[in-house]
Amino acid sequence: MIKVGIVGGTGYTGSELLRLLALHPQAELKAITSRGEVGQPVADMFPALRKRVNIAFSEPTFESLKDCDVVFFATPHGVAMAQSAELVNAGIRVIDLGADFRLKNTTEFEKWYGMPHSEPELLGQACYGLVESAREEIKKAKLVGLAGCYPTAVQLALKPLISHATPLIDESSIVADCKSGVSGAGRKAAVGSLFSEASESFKAYGVSGHRHLPEIEQGLELISGRKAQITFTPHLVPMVRGILATTYVKLNEHGLNTDIQSLYEQHYANEYFVDVMPKGSLPDTKSVRGSNFVRIALHRPQGRDTLVIVSVIDNLVKGAAGQAVQAMNAMFDLPEHTGLEQLPLSP
Amino acid sequence: MIKVGIVGGTGYTGSELLRLLALHPQAELKAITSRGEVGQPVADMFPALRKRVNIAFSEPTFESLKDCDVVFFATPHGVAMAQSAELVNAGIRVIDLGADFRLKNTTEFEKWYGMPHSEPELLGQACYGLVESAREEIKKAKLVGLAGCYPTAVQLALKPLISHATPLIDESSIVADCKSGVSGAGRKAAVGSLFSEASESFKAYGVSGHRHLPEIEQGLELISGRKAQITFTPHLVPMVRGILATTYVKLNEHGLNTDIQSLYEQHYANEYFVDVMPKGSLPDTKSVRGSNFVRIALHRPQGRDTLVIVSVIDNLVKGAAGQAVQAMNAMFDLPEHTGLEQLPLSP
Amino acid sequence: MIKVGIVGGTGYTGSELLRLLALHPQAELKAITSRGEVGQPVADMFPALRKRVNIAFSEPTFESLKDCDVVFFATPHGVAMAQSAELVNAGIRVIDLGADFRLKNTTEFEKWYGMPHSEPELLGQACYGLVESAREEIKKAKLVGLAGCYPTAVQLALKPLISHATPLIDESSIVADCKSGVSGAGRKAAVGSLFSEASESFKAYGVSGHRHLPEIEQGLELISGRKAQITFTPHLVPMVRGILATTYVKLNEHGLNTDIQSLYEQHYANEYFVDVMPKGSLPDTKSVRGSNFVRIALHRPQGRDTLVIVSVIDNLVKGAAGQAVQAMNAMFDLPEHTGLEQLPLSP
Amino acid sequence: MIKVGIVGGTGYTGSELLRLLALHPQAELKAITSRGEVGQPVADMFPALRKRVNIAFSEPTFESLKDCDVVFFATPHGVAMAQSAELVNAGIRVIDLGADFRLKNTTEFEKWYGMPHSEPELLGQACYGLVESAREEIKKAKLVGLAGCYPTAVQLALKPLISHATPLIDESSIVADCKSGVSGAGRKAAVGSLFSEASESFKAYGVSGHRHLPEIEQGLELISGRKAQITFTPHLVPMVRGILATTYVKLNEHGLNTDIQSLYEQHYANEYFVDVMPKGSLPDTKSVRGSNFVRIALHRPQGRDTLVIVSVIDNLVKGAAGQAVQAMNAMFDLPEHTGLEQLPLSP
Incomplete structure (x- = not known):
């Protein structure tokens, strides 16, 4: 059994980790910390866990976590940065669901998160998750900076195209129009x-600049080795869970001569969680709700040179807690879907 | 492995059965029938099942179902009545999620459902589920007429009181003000x-008469042996899943001298799915969403003689497909929660 | 033109007053105060008012309000109590949308609102609105303590019965099961x-005691001169606007012999805003959304002795800002529907 | 008083026309037709209109409409085409809220609507609304083919750019990512x-081809005299009313040297219904709900060459019934906002 700790269990990603780990056949929840709630049973805060999760919040100290094999940080940025070194040095693996170990460039981190990065060395060792x-x-990683929710949806939408040796699209002019449920705001x-x-409203936000923009551009460069440029627009949807990304790319000559549908199907053929939908399909977010699945569909309207890629995830699962468990499974050599087999809740 | 068939898999209770049975460790889905969709993969209709449920709809004939150990009917009333006898006679157990085998009195059935009951003898053997x-x-039952969604919520709210040997309340004047998500309409x-x-609206419906009224009154009499009288008002809530019943009873002298909270806690102490919440609590429907749990809270406002019982279920799970699987587990001597351990999806 | 001031314009009742008064043909908005937002245009906070409401927030001082004919308080309890005397003494009429002048008994006020009432004399002059x-x-009133949202829905549902000289129902055992949209929480x-x-959830709250309970019981006594006893259960509906009250009363012999439908129709025949719906109807909250209307339907399920009264209002209009404008119209001898003719927004 | 008729009053655009016209100071509703509902009071179908709209549905014949000055068609495509000629010939002005008179090219009409256009001559006289x-x-028009909902939002977002004499953007590569509430589906x-x-879901639809695509491209050409090419992706938002269009254009050298914010402010300076929001703002659909307003905001993320234009309307008002009344006002020389002054309903 993998002994698991969670730092910061009072938010939605923390409670989602509890939901998933409570039924994980190879994980044992040892500690969940929260400075403000020490001693309170987690089920008092999250009644959905009543009768099944009996642990109480403990102090967010090394002492509380030192017997764990892996610790998840479900905290605002700055917290994992401050507490990870001690854990990593003690041989405990760390998976940060926050933003502290995503951006490799500390100048970029400071620009977007408004604080200097206090652990540049640790950052150097961190793996983008x-x-x-x-x-x-x-x-092999000791420390994982888990991918953000929007970046997961957009990168998986673009990965088969971007990872191609020769560019298939104009990589300097990608539009990612993204829509998220409100739980993304925590x-x-x-x-x-x-x-x-x-409720009963829809809006765009962060149009002139959102922290996930540099993460997406960095992630695409990690995949392709080439710089890509994205116009990224997040929107708020009156629903709790779900992200849908509509990504627009311009196919170049090479791309126009490629069977894009096949490219995607082959690229993801062995991925348990990625579903490349048949030609003509369109996914809705409800078809992945509560699950770790990603569904992707491809369209080329009017046979023109713009390709439209639609991808959906549950922001709290594949966009956070589920991907964290998937990463843990990989780290501990378990089948990646262990404890992640739940089917989407629909309707 | 229990071999399972589903008749009428194109509605929400049918697809919910699929969601639950797909991960049930002791069940194997052999057939799902739908006259209109023969040959179509169920995952084409319910994309949430893509990549995990590979069966296609078959003809709603005995032939399709004859190798099953148990068959679920997730059909409008009239269908199970017409097709069950052949299955039962062949030794196949039947669980009807519809209304055909709920009301014991065929006159009542005809009054509320607008058609005569064609199988009074079979009805006599049916067990109320x-x-x-x-x-x-x-x-031991060969045929179960599964309890309806509202009746489940109301009967479980009243059972500890009603099953008491001497009445604790005025059983002739109970108010059950019930609220359901829209998935209840199918x-x-x-x-x-x-x-x-x-959306963005709330209303009462069926106030002057709803089919679940006679079922609730019959169910309470089954429990207590005494006639009870209910004013039952269903309401439509702008949410997909969930029922909350607010039940008002007048405590009599005996009831006023009883520790009602303890009565409920003891009554349900061994029930896996029933959670009697601590004094002062109030459940919300989200705390059971997607799960087979029932949560119940008890209040006596201003210390007056009216007791307010609040109970919540997921109408598609404990109010339909989950309770059906629970009944199947009981029939086949499995722990009742087999395949039903999912934690509620919240938020 | 009636010169109008608003104290506390940053909440939903304040912004709703703005929406209504901006188009009121006989009202002129002179001042809107907010300690925290002095100088900010109200349209910056409420973009729905952009281009049509050009006023900015001013200091919540007497100076800001001294030229008004009437001042609305859209503030938490305690504020109107502290500031009304000066206005009333200056001959300015005051309409408090909060709770400071609702309960006539200062002991009850202190019990339910957790603070002593500092203006018992002023309270004595206040009219329940x-x-x-x-x-x-x-x-004729100088000071109106406007009725709360739930109390408006419940009292209008009961008024024709309760105002009858001889009781028609058991007035000691009324159940008011009420449901409100989330905007009620401010x-x-x-x-x-x-x-x-x-969202996607439903719950009861305040079951063991809610501040609107004593207000409803006092209001019914004001109408009938007799004490009534209510079990009042508020619930939270996943919608923004709307209250539906399902009120259960037990008809006595006299009530059973009365044509209740006619009683209601006659009682409200001259009320512009009250719609007694035809027999067999049931209102939904959307049919009054954004308007000052009340719709009421009456049912006697199974011909038994329990009468079910369903009433709907928009909590921000008839339950707050609309009723406030209606009261102002009455005070200034205008037709009561002046500026309140908007039709409900549906769907 | 303008005498008004409505053909097809049983849908959402029909009932919205009723809501607006009922309070229009210069319009008098003479007839509303519906083949299926002859004789039924409209308020029975739309309880929100009870007590204020007393007319009943009549036969959809010329006889019913012959005394009108103007007739609105709120019907599926094909109906206005069949019935308009007789009205127009009788000197009655016609405003079609449907699609029959939008596309000027009958081949395009047949391609997208699956039926030949039976009135090419009348189409020639029709004005795009x-x-x-x-x-x-x-x-001056006798017949107006009112703009569709998405086309209104997208064209108003692009008009100041497109109507510039020399192109400011790459007009061959525009992305319009559009989101609509469910009332758009009727x-x-x-x-x-x-x-x-x-509910609780989000999806794209019609990605490979939607009827509003040719209408938008035609509309842009009408404005500029130049051909434009759009990738248009509609999405379904779990809300009732509202459209938000996020439009992406690539500024050319000329555009990069233009003050786009000023261009928009000047372009729309005299438009009552168009609100160009201040720099840095972003509109939500709730800020126009129930009103005829359009709000537009402009952003150039990271100072790159992609301009993001966000525009919002209420699809049933500015996208249908409100724009129809605005067109009627223009036709009859009334101030355009007559009867359209309602402020948005928010929250």
């Missing part, structure tokens, strides 16, 4: 996330 | 169930 | 009101 | 529009 892209590195009280504000 | 009430009968195209109609 | 019940008093950041918490 | 673009033509019973399907 998009499992389908970095499986082998993750298996479980913190904020007027903009109130039901009365978000 | 509220597992917590009729576990032992279900184990997957059929109807103007009233459109998103634009049901 | 349910317009259909207290029209004549409101016309525009303050709170985890329980987040979209991810409230 | 985007009021901000074709005001002067509409004033009031017809269809599984895909059910609450349980559309």
